[in-house]
Every structure is written in structure tokens, then in C-alpha cells.
Amino acid sequence: MRSFSYLSAPDVETALRVIADGEGVKFLGGGTNLVDLMREGIERPATVVDITRLPLTGIEELPGGGVRVGALVRNSRLAADLLIRTRYPVLAQAVLHGASAQLRNMATVGGNLLQRTRCLYFYDGAAACNKRAPGSGCDAIGGFSRGGAILGASEHCVAAHPSDMAVALAMLDAVVEVESVRGVRRIPIADFHRLPGDTPHIETALAADELITAVELPPVPVAANSRYRKVRDRASYAFALVSVAAALNVEDGVVTEARLALGGVGTKPWRATEAERALLGAPATEDAFRRAAEAELAAAVAGPQNAFKIELARRTIVATLRRLLTEGSAA
Template sequence: MRSFSYVSAPDVAAAVRAIGSEPGAKFIGGGTNLVDLMREGIERPETVVDITALPLAEIEEAAGGGVRIGALVRNSGLAAHPLIRTRYPMLSQAVLTGASAQLRNMATVGGNLLQRTRCVYFYDGAAACNKREPGSGCDAIGGFTRNHGILGVSDDCVATHPSDMCVALAALDATVEVQSVRGVRRVPLADLHLLPGRTPHIETTLAADELITAVELPASAVAATSRYRKVRDRASYAFALVSVAAALNVRDGVVTEVRLALGGVAAKPWRAHEAERILVGAPATEDSFRRAAAAELAAATALPHNAFKIELAQRTIVSTLRQLLAEGGAA
């Protein structure tokens, strides 16, 4: 690891001033991803700005029944909080499927939003990777691609986003609050992360000097009947092959509301808008679930080793919706 300068920020204003005045600076909270990347030589900040002293570690009920989650809330605290467990169970479940208990005790909500891909070619300094070195190529294409993307991929990158939490947040229509010396702005979670296109090294819409301060969840009656299902190679400390965050409301046998997002399939949490469109107003039946899942995956692009993900994603959508219907999705 190369040497770097260290700044401890006493408040948000000082943090955003420091990040703007120090070239090549990075914020550090839990450090569970950044420190690994620094050890690997992938991230090389000249300065790290420590934000752990900032007052951003609270979960509060917001006006109108929503919830505001501070960026420094630890993942374990988020999963255990009564407001999250009762109003947004898919989010609690998603967090508990991620990493290990030790990492969840350190990792922060803001850091989880910005964690980088776990693509093995990204971490391999001998491999070509456009995320790590723009313009160098993508050795994943033509390589071993079992864990790589099938939706929104490009000729320059097929990596997937690793977060479980973000998949649930995408389904819940979360908004991310960010702050810089220019003021505060709010970014819909759906617009925070970018698909690779020709610039896979540009992963979010945040400016380099912007600090995530909170995540806001809107009030949502349908979210109370929700579930996160993660399909992976082993029961713990494994990233998703496919995951589904789903919420469902059914009245008189007809789907009235549904929320669906997928993980493990794209460079960002994938909101399943086409499946949602087909389901709303349709009978809450196995056939409807299958038609919606197939429509969502119709645009998938398979690589030699991950074609199985297309059917796996469809099956996981159907089984998750079926389970929600059995658990009380009907009103």
C-alpha cells in the first residue's frame, strides 16, 4: 500500500471542504471495501478523509411515514432496526445476506452504496480491465464469466454490482442525499449507479467531491409484504448469482402493486420495470408471474458460462412472488 495523508473531519462541512481541496482524496467510513482496494493498488488516494465522527449514524422516522437512514449507520444496525424490519423487511433480509457478521458490524450504508465490483479480472492486476484501467480492454469477455452480467452489459465491461442492500433500495424507490460545498441534492437510487457503456470506470453519477449523507425511504404500504431472495454458491459470504427483491399486493385475485429488482445480473441494481408493468392489473397466478419474468429477461445477453442465469433469474422471480402471495400478499 502506498503512503497517503490522513484528515479527520469533525463535521459535514469540514468533510466536503477537505475532499474538495485535497486532490485525489477519498472518504473513509467503515473501510471494508476501500482498504482492500488500497492494499491491491487499485485505489491510490493521496488523502483519506475520515468521516466516522460525523453525526450521520441515526435511523429516524420521516414525515409522511418514510424513514431516513444516516450514511454512517452500520449494516448490522440497519438490519436490526424495528422500523426497517417491520416496514421494509426486504431491506433487512438483504443486508443480512451480505458479507459476514463482522463485516456488517463495520460496513456503513454510504459505503455499501459505493462499493466496487468483485469481478476477479478487476482485482487481477495482470488482467485487462476497463474499470481499473480505461481503454485496456476486458479480459472477462472471453474468460470465465459464471458470475458476470446478463443485463445492460457492453463490449467494454460485463461486471456486476456486488451489493445486496442496493437491490432492495432500488425496489423501494429510495433516494440518496448527497452534499458538497455547492449544497445538498437528492438522487433517486435508480439514477445513482451507471451501466458500463463505453465508460465502465465511471460507476456513479456522483461528483468526486460529493459526500453521501443519508438514504431516504418513502412510505410504502406494499413494502410491508416484501422479501429478498439470494441465490449463491454457498450459504454465507458469497455474492449473488441472482437475487430478487420483491414486494406484492393483491386484491380480489389481481395484482394491484408490485416492486421488483434484481441483483447479480448487471453493473447496477436492476429495477424490473417491464415485469412490474405486466404484473399490475394481471391475475396473481403462476402464469402471470412466469410471463412477467420472461419479459424482463428477454433482453438478456448470455456469455458462455452464465447463460444459466437467464432461467435462474426467471425462476427466482416466480418463486419469490409465489412465496409472497402465500405469505399474505392478498388484501
Template sequence: MREFGYQRASDVAGAVALLGADPDTRFLGGGTNLVDLMKSGVERPARLIDIRELPLDEIESTPEGGLRIGATVTNGDLAAHPEVRRRYPVLAQAVLAGASGQLRNMATVGGNLLQRTRCGYFTDVTKPCNKRVPGSGCPAVEGEHHNHAILGASGHCVAVHPSDMAVALTAFDAVVHYETADGPGKLPFREFYLPVADTPHRETALPPGALITGVALPPTPVAARSRYRKVRERASYAFAIGSVAAALDIRDGVVREARLALGAVASRPWRAVAAERVLTGAPSGPETYAAAADAELTGARPLPHNGYKVTLMRNLMVAVLTELAEEAAR
């Protein structure tokens, strides 16, 4: 590991100024992803700015009826918060599905959104990787890719985004708030993560020198009946091979509103817009749910060793939607 300096920030403006003074600096929250990448040599910052003492660790109701979640709120505190559990149970479920209890007690909301892919070629500095070294190639296309992308990928990168939390936030139109030297700003989730295209090293639309200060969830009544389901290769601490965040509002046998996002299928959390369109206004039932899944997955482009994900995600989407409908009927 490269030697690095360490400094603790006392306020948001000071933290932003410290980063702006040295582009070879990184913000340190829980460190559960950054420190791993430093150990492997993927990240080599000259200095870390510890932001854990900044006043960004609160979860508050907004005047409109949504929630604002500070960037340094730990994943453990987020999952345990009563208003998160009541208004957005899918978010609590997604957080609890990720990592271990020890990691959740360290990891922060802001850091979770910025975590890097777990692709083995990305984390191995002896191998080429367009995300790590632009223009060096993507060996996963013809190599090990059984857990890689089936949607929205390109020949430049087929890795998937690892966050469970971000999938739930994607389904419910979260907004990322940040601070720069020029003042505050915000990005809706639909714009926060960039398409992989031919620039996989550019993962988010955050401006240079930005510090995430929080995430806002708008009031979304349908979220009160929501669910997160994650499939992984072992029952305990493991990254997803596929996941679904979903919510349904069903009245008089008709789907009035649907929210659906997919995880571990693309380089970013995947909002299932095509599936939502099929669901909205359609009669509730297995045929509708299957048609919605098929509409979303028609654009899937699996690689030779991850075609199983198409079937897995179709079955998972139908199963979760069916469970939500059955719950609504009780």
C-alpha cells in the same frame, strides 16, 4: 500499499472541504471495501478522511411516513432497526444476506452503495480492465465470466454490482442525499447508478467531491410485505450469483401493485420494470409470474458461460412471487 495520510473529519462541511482540497483523497467509513482495494493496489489514495464521527448515524422517520437512513449507519444497525424490519423487511433481509456479522458491524450504508465490483480482472492490477484503466479492454468477455452480467452489459464491461442492500433500495424508489461544496443535493436511485455503456469507470452520477449523507425511503405500504432472496455458490458469506427483491399487493385475486429488482445480473441493481408492468393489474398466479419473469429476461444477453443465470433468475422470480402470494392469502 502506498503510504497515505489520515485525518478525521468533525463536520460534514469540513469533510467536503478536505476532499475538495485534494482530489487524491478518499472518504473512509467502515473501510470494508476501500481497504481491500488499497491492499490490492486498485485504490491508491494519498489521504483518507475518516467520516465515522460525523452526525450521520441515525435512522429516523420522515414527516411523510418514510425513513431517512444516515450514511454512517452500520449495516448491522440497519438490519436490526425495528422500523426497518416492520416497514421494509426486504431491506433488513438483504443486509443480513450480505457479508458476515463482523463485516456488517463495520460496513456503512454510504460505503455499501459505493462498493466496487468483485470481478477478478478488476481487482488484479496485472490484468487489463476498462473499469480500472479506461480503454485497456475487458478480458472477462472471452475469459472468466460465469458470474457476470446478462442484462445491460456492453463489450466494454460485463461485471456485476455486488451490493445486496442496493437491490432492495432500488425496488422501493430510494433517494440518495449528498453534500458538496456548493450545498446539498439528491439523486433518485433510478439515476444514481449509471449504465455501463462505453464508460464503465463512471459508476454513479454523484458530482465530483460529493459526500453521501443519507438515503431516504418514501412511504411505500406495499413494502411491509416484501422479501429478498439471494442465491450464492455456498450457504455462508458469499456474493450473489442472482438475487431478487420483491413486494406484492394482491386484492381479490388481482395484483394491484408490484415491486421487483434484481441483483448480480447487471453492472447496477436492476429494476425489473417490464416484469412490474406485466404483474400490475393481472390475476395473481404462476402463469402471470412466469410471464412477468419472461418479459424481463427477454432482453438478456448471456455470455458463453453464464447462460445458466437466465434460467436461475426466471425460477427465482417465480418462486419469490409465489411465496409472497401465498403469504398474502393466509
């Protein structure tokens, strides 16, 4: 690991000033991803600013029924919070499906949003990767791409976004609050993560000098009946092959509201708007669920190693909606 200077920021203002003035400055939250990437030589910051002393650790109810979550709330605390568990069970479940208990105790909400892909070629310094070394090419195409994306990929990058939490946030239309010396911005989650296009190294809308300060969850009454399903290669401690965040309202056998987002299949946390459109007003039946899944997956593009994800995503969407119907949000 490259030697770096370390600073512990006493307040938000100091943190923002340091990152505005310096070159190669990175914020350190839980460190569960950044430190890994530094060890691998993928991130090589000159200065690391520890932000864990900043007062961004609250979970507060907002007028109107929303909830504001501080960027430094640990994943384990978020998942255990009663407000989150009752209003947004999908979010609590998604967080608990990520990583391990030890990692969740360290990882922060802001850091989770900035998790970088687990693509094998991104992690290997000897491989070509446009995300790690812009313009070098993509060895994942034609290589081991079992974990790769089937939605939102480009000829420059097929890396899947790894987060579970962010999939639930996408489903919930969360808003990411960021701050810099220039002021405060509120970025809708749909705009926060970017598609790779021809600049896969630019992963989010966060500017180089900005700090994530909070995530706001709007009131989403249908989320009270929501769940998260993660399918992976072992029972725990693996990234999603496919995950589904879903919320459903059914009246008289007809879907009156539906929200759906996918993980493991997209180059960003994937809000399944086509599927939602197909579900709205449709009968709450296995057939309709399947048609909705197919509507979303019509755009899927896969290689030989991840072609199964199209079928797996279809089946997992149907199975998750079916369980929502029969079991509600019970984990």
C-alpha cells in the same frame, strides 16, 4: 499499499472542504471495501479522510411515513431497526444476506452504495479492465464470467454490481442525499448507479467532491409485504448469482401492485420495470409470474458461462413471488 495521509474529519464542513481542495482524497467509512481495494492496489488515495465521527448515524421517521437513514448507519444496525424491519422487511433481509456479521458491523449505508464490482478481472492488476484502467479492454469477456451481468452490460464491461442492500433500495425508490461545498443534491436511486456504456470506470452519479449524507426511503405501503431472496454458490458469505427483491399486493387473486428488483444479474442494481408492468393487473398465478419474469429477461444477454443466470433469474423471480403470496415477508 501505497502510503497515504490520514485525517479524521470532526464535522461535515471540514470533510467537504478537504475533498474539494485536495487531489486523490477518499472518504473512509467502515473501510470494508476501500481498504481491500487499497491493499490490492486498485484504489491508491493520497489522503484518506475518516468520516466515522460525522453525525450521520440516525434512523429517523419522516412525516408522511418515510424513513431517513444516515449514511454512516452500520449495516447491522440498519437490519436490526424496528422501523426498517416492519416497513421495509426487504431491506433488512437484503442487508442480512450480504457479507458476514463482522463486515456488517463495520460497513456503512453510504459505503455499501459505493461498493465496487467483484469481477475477477477488475481485481487482478495483470488483467485488462476498462473499469480499473480505462481503455485497456475487458478480459472478462471470453474469460471467467460466471459472476458477470446479463442485463445492462456493454462491449466495454460486463461486471455485475455486487450489493444486496442497493437492490432493495432500488425496489424502494430510495433517494440518495449528497452534499458538497456547492450544496446539497437529492439523487433518485435509479439515477445513482450508472450503466457502464463506454465509461465503465464512472460508476455513480456522485461527483468527485461529494459526500453521501443520507438515504431517504419514501413511504411504500406495499413494502410491508416484501422479501429478499439471494441465490449463491454457498450457503453464506458469497456474492449473489441472482437475487430478487419483491413486494406484492394481491386483491381477489389479481395483482394490484408489484415491485421487483434484481441483483447479481445487472451492471447496476436492477429495477425490473418490465416485469412490474406485466404483473400489474395480472392474475397472481405461477404462469403470470413466469410471463413477467420473461418480459424482464427478454433483454438479457449472456456468455457461455453465465447463460444459466437467465433461467435461474426466471425461476428465482417466480419462486420469490410465490413465497410472498403464501408466506408473506416472513424471513
